[in-house]
Every structure is written in structure tokens, then in C-alpha cells.
Amino acid sequence: QVQLQESGPGLVKPSETLSLTCTVSGGSISSYSWSWIRQPPGKGLEWIAYMYYSGSTNYNPSLKSRVTISVDTSKNQFSLKLSSVTAADTAVYYCARSVTITFMDVWGQGTTVTVSS
Amino acid sequence: QSALTQPPSASGSPGQSVTISCTGTSSDVGGYNYVSWYQQHPGKAPKLMIYEVSKRPSGVPDRFSGSKSGNTASLTVSGLQAEDEADYYCSSYVGSNNFVVFGGGTKLTVL
Numbered sequence: 001q002v003q004l005q006e007s008g009p010g011l012v013k014p015s016e017t018l019s020l021t022c023t024v025s026g027g028s029i030s031s032y033s034w035s036w037i038r039q040p041p042g043k044g045l046e047w048i049a050y051m052y053y054s055g056s057t058n059y060n061p062s063l064k065s066r067v068t069i070s071v072d073t074s075k076n077q078f079s080l081k082l083s084s085v086t087a088a089d090t091a092v093y094y095c096a097r098s099v100t101i102t103f104m105d106v107w108g109q110g111t112t113v114t115v116s117s
Numbered sequence: 118q119s120a121l122t123q124p125p126s127a128s129g130s131p132g133q134s135v136t137i138s139c140t141g142t143s144s145d146v147g148g149y150n151y152v153s154w155y156q157q158h159p160g161k162a163p164k165l166m167i168y169e170v171s172k173r174p175s176g177v178p179d180r181f182s183g184s185k186s187g188n189t190a191s192l193t194v195s196g197l198q199a200e201d202e203a204d205y206y207c208s209s210y211v212g213s214n215n216f217v218v219f220g221g222g223t224k225l226t227v228l
Binding site for chain 2: 035037044045046047050058059060061094101102103104105107108109110
């Protein structure tokens, strides 16, 4: 059974780059596609990005200029980088498995990232 | 791209049925059969309940069903149980920019 675990700094300074990693266990990262989603405190979900197992990517148009996702098949991990962060980027960040771009069927537990000086 | 529109809250008594709506546009909900529904309990990760409008993943009770008419999708929970109390989010594929948009979420209360 596939399990996902997010990791990365819990605190990031404004204007810096947020970097998170999702480690996939119980299955090969090359067999599926993967997504990042976030949830600001007390608010709803926001889709961030999607990576097809071949490496092609799709980004939320509102975040596209600041987001990069990548995969490291040797470590069975995929990553998120969000540049020039502000307090508005404070959220719980989730990684998820996507059978297709249209839905996410396995989710990590989420990791809280706070943007503050 | 605006978020899909969901009612902030819904409620029902145990055993009853409740329906949650999710309204978009012809560019998202109305244009594709790619609506999904997620259940989220407090402090927990979302859980996929419905995908491609009406399909249920393995393990999801058949009390949960999905449908769509025009630009509005719906999630119906039949035979409400206490453990169904949670936040529910819809999502849809947006073909114009090839991404996904979520609804604002609906808090379901079991009275």
C-alpha cells in the first residue's frame, strides 16, 4: 500500500524559497503521477501542481511563476519549490498520488509551513 | 479562475440523506466529467470519496454517491452516520489551462 510523507522546514522567511519533499513508500514513483495541494489555516484546499510520471508538469496559473516541481526516481521522492514566499503562503502542504491530473487518491498527512520573519 | 461554489454548511439527522452542491462553469464542471469529492475530518488529510462525477473508490461506502447536471455537481450522503460529519470539498478539471480547481468546502453536521 502506497504511503506518502512530506518533509521540509516548518518556518520560512518572507521572500525566501519554500522547499518540500514527498517520500513515496510501498510503490514506485515511476508508476504514477503526483500532485501538491495546500490549505491555509481555517481555509479550503488549493491545488498547486501536478507531475506526470514522465516528467511533464502542470501548474496552477495563479502560482505558476513561483512554483517548480521535480522528481528524484533514485530516492522515490518528488519535490516542491515555491519562491518569493509571503505570509499568504502559510499553509498545510499536502503531497498526493494522482492516477490522472483530475483526482488524488492517496494523500500524505500534510506538513505545516509558516512564513514569518 | 474562481473557486467552485459550495454552500458553507449542510446538516441532517442520522439516517437521513443530505445533498451538497458544487457549482462551476462550462469551462470546468459543465465541460468535463472530471468532478471529484473529498472528505476531510478535523486535523486530517482529505480522503477521496468520489471521482469522475460518480465513481466510488474501493472502500468508500455506497451511501456516498455523485451526480452532475449542467454546471452543477452534487454529492449525496444517504443514511447519515455520525462519522460522516466532516468538511467536504469538490474539485474539477479546468481544461483551458489544464489544472484543477477546488470548491470552498462544505461543513456537514450530523444533528
